[in-house]
Amino acid sequence: xxxxxxxxxxxxxxxxxxxxxxxxxxxxxxxxxxxxxxxxxxxxxxxxxxxxxxxxxxxxxxxxxxxxxxxxxxxxxxxxxxxxxxxxxxxxxxxxxxxxxxxxxxxxxxxxxxxxxxxxxxxxxxxxxxxxxxxxxxxxxxxxxxxxxxxxxxxxxxxxxxxxxxxxxxxxxxxxxxxxxxxxxxxxxxxxxxxxxxxxxxxxxxxxxxxxxxxxxxxxxxxxxxxxxxxxxxxxxxxxxxxxxxxxxxxxxxxxxxxx
Amino acid sequence: xxxxxxxxxxxxxxxxxxxxxxxxxxxxxxxxxxxxxxxxxxxxxxxxxxxxxxxxxxxxxxxxxxxxxxxxxxxxxxxxxxxxxxxxxxxxxxxxxxxxxxxxxxxxxxxxxxxxxxxxxxxxxxxxxxxxxxxxxxxxxxxxxxxxxxxxxxxxxxxxxxxxxxxxxxxxxxxxxxxxxxxxxxxxxxxxxxxxxxxxxxxxxxxxxxxxxxxxxxxxxxxxxxxxxxxxxxxxxxxxxxxxxxxxxxxxxxxxxxxxxxxxxxxxxxxxxxxxxxxxxxxxxxxxxxxx
Numbered sequence: 388x389x390x391x392x393x394x395x396x397x398x399x400x401x402x403x404x405x406x407x408x409x410x411x412x413x414x415x416x417x418x419x420x421x422x423x424x425x426x427x428x429x430x431x432x433x434x435x436x437x438x439x440x441x442x443x444x445x446x447x448x449x450x451x452x453x454x455x456x457x458x459x460x461x462x463x464x465x466x467x468x469x470x471x472x473x474x475x476x477x478x479x480x481x482x483x484x485x486x487x488x489x490x491x492x493x494x495x496x497x498x499x500x501x502x503x504x505x506x507x508x509x510x511x512x513x514x515x516x517x518x519x520x521x522x523x524x525x526x527x528x529x530x531x532x533x534x535x536x537x538x539x540x541x542x543x544x545x546x547x548x549x550x551x552x553x554x555x556x557x558x559x560x561x562x563x564x565x566x567x568x569x570x571x572x573x574x575x576x577x578x579x580x581x582x583x584x585x586x587x588x589x590x591x592x593x594x595x596x597x598x599x600x601x602x603x604x605x606x607x608x609x610x611x612x613x614x615x616x617x618x619x620x621x622x623x624x625x626x627x628x629x630x631x632x633x634x635x636x637x638x639x640x641x642x643x644x645x646x647x
Numbered sequence: 648x649x650x651x652x653x654x655x656x657x658x659x660x661x662x663x664x665x666x667x668x669x670x671x672x673x674x675x676x677x678x679x680x681x682x683x684x685x686x687x688x689x690x691x692x693x694x695x696x697x698x699x700x701x702x703x704x705x706x707x708x709x710x711x712x713x714x715x716x717x718x719x720x721x722x723x724x725x726x727x728x729x730x731x732x733x734x735x736x737x738x739x740x741x742x743x744x745x746x747x748x749x750x751x752x753x754x755x756x757x758x759x760x761x762x763x764x765x766x767x768x769x770x771x772x773x774x775x776x777x778x779x780x781x782x783x784x785x786x787x788x789x790x791x792x793x794x795x796x797x798x799x800x801x802x803x804x805x806x807x808x809x810x811x812x813x814x815x816x817x818x819x820x821x822x823x824x825x826x827x828x829x830x831x832x833x834x835x836x837x838x839x840x841x842x843x844x845x846x847x848x849x850x851x852x853x854x855x856x857x858x859x860x861x862x863x864x865x866x867x868x869x870x871x872x873x874x875x876x877x878x879x880x881x882x883x884x885x886x887x888x889x890x891x892x893x894x895x896x897x898x899x900x901x902x903x904x905x906x907x908x909x910x911x912x913x914x915x916x917x918x919x920x921x922x923x924x925x926x927x928x929x930x931x932x933x934x935x936x937x938x939x
Contacts, residue, residue, distance in 0.1 A: 491822035
């Protein structure tokens with residue numbers, strides 16, 4: 388019920404209308420429309436290959452990296468069409484950060500990993516960099532564990548720590564939207580719990596969209612849930628309703644584990 | 648049951664023998680080189696090798712200083728490296744990261760072809776075209792000099808460096824590039840700040856293997872460097888490398904003479920140098936693999 392109330396006060400950060408997406412001749416998304424509310428956690432669920440990751444990646448135009456992809460429809464962030472020819476993709480990606488399924492720190496030091504986004508944006512001032520790095524690591528809940536070895540290799544961290552480092556790295560450039568593609572699927576339960584706590588904290592300041600295979604996780608961390616099936620957005624609403632009183636039969640079947 | 652055990656035994660030992668053969672051969676080469684070179688230690692003594700004059704046949708006094716040969720090899724190798732390394736690495740970056748698939752398919756066979764051209768043929772090309780051209784461009788008395796040899800050797804080594812570096816760049820995980828792009832880096836920033844540094848150990852190893860090839864190359868340098876044994880670091884001077892010395896003189900030398908033994912010492916120095924280069928390259932490559 389909290390979420391419903393929240394819906395009333397929260398405006399749409401990302402608004403998608405009639406989105407079709409193609410990998411070459413294969414259509415991966417069919418007429419998806421969705422309003423993603425600001426400063427809330429929106430979970431995207433559905434079986435493998437249903438298009439939820441593709442949909443996530445349309446929001447920071449990561450699909451641009453794949454040859455032969457095409458899309459029609461509109462994706463607006465704060466009312467601006469991010470696929471308009473005037474959009475600067477680099478600026479867009481600074482506003483829309485991303486955390487990947489498999490943690491992917493660079494083979495650099497912990498400090499340099501977090502500072503990377505700032506450096507490519509042209510920040511040179513050492514003190515400002517150090518301050519931002521510290522703040523980002525604190526926000527990602529990693530500071531206490533790494534403060535003594537900021538200049539050690541990021542690859543020496545554990546899997547869970549690496550994923551939190553990737554979150555810190557994404558937060559360092561002050562994004563408004565944070566996309567998370569199954570951020571905890573490769574982690575043990577304890578590290579998963581830490582990431583989930585973190586997502587709940589970050590919701591205060593960021594608009595978060597998370598793709599997950601884990602139904603319980605969607606239930607625990609999200610305010611809103613969208614269920615994708617075979618490239619269609621079947622159902623979208625506040626998480627409690629989707630999980631307890633879904634409108635669609637397919638949503639219910641998936642959530643109760645009858646397929647997927 | 649017994650039969651099977653025997654078969655297994657023989658298979659295992661045949662395979663082991665085949666793979667150990669290389670070790671035996673390397674060891675034998677060392678032993679053989681040392682055996683032929685050894686008498687030199689007593690007469691005229693190893694100190695003679697340290698001299699700066701290589702005059703192995705003389706009516707007054709024979710001199711076996713290998714210094715000019717070592718500096719000759721060094722100069723040609725460094726110059727060739729200065730040409731081949733930037734060329735190889737830039738080419739690798741282009742082919743691995745920037746070229747469209749069609750361009751890559753077009754370029755790669757040419758690189759492999761360049762690597763496969765026999766050095767004698769490249770030597771011909773150097774003699775007939777490069778040396779006269781350099782001679783007239785720089786207004787020199789002769790085109791046979793360190794620079795000419797180095798240019799041709801650089802050309803020879805660059806495909807090796809290019810293809811190994813390209814492998815190194817292409818084996819950088821895609822996830823690094825994705826992470827960089829998602830953080831708002833441009834393609835060029837991703838290339839120079841993430842992809843190339845991550846491939847650096849592989850590119851270093853490629854460089855060292857290429858340099859090893861240059862150091863051991865004989866035919867082209869014999870044909871192109873002018874073969875004057877003197878200590879110099881001027882690219883426009885004629886030089887004589889260790890390899891060219893052995894190739895040119897081994898046919899005429901009296902077996903068992905001091906000159907003969909001195910040539911074997913040159914061979915030992917050369918072998919050690921390439922050995923060290925190779926081992927360093929392997930180490931660097933190995934460390935690069937460990938980090939993944």
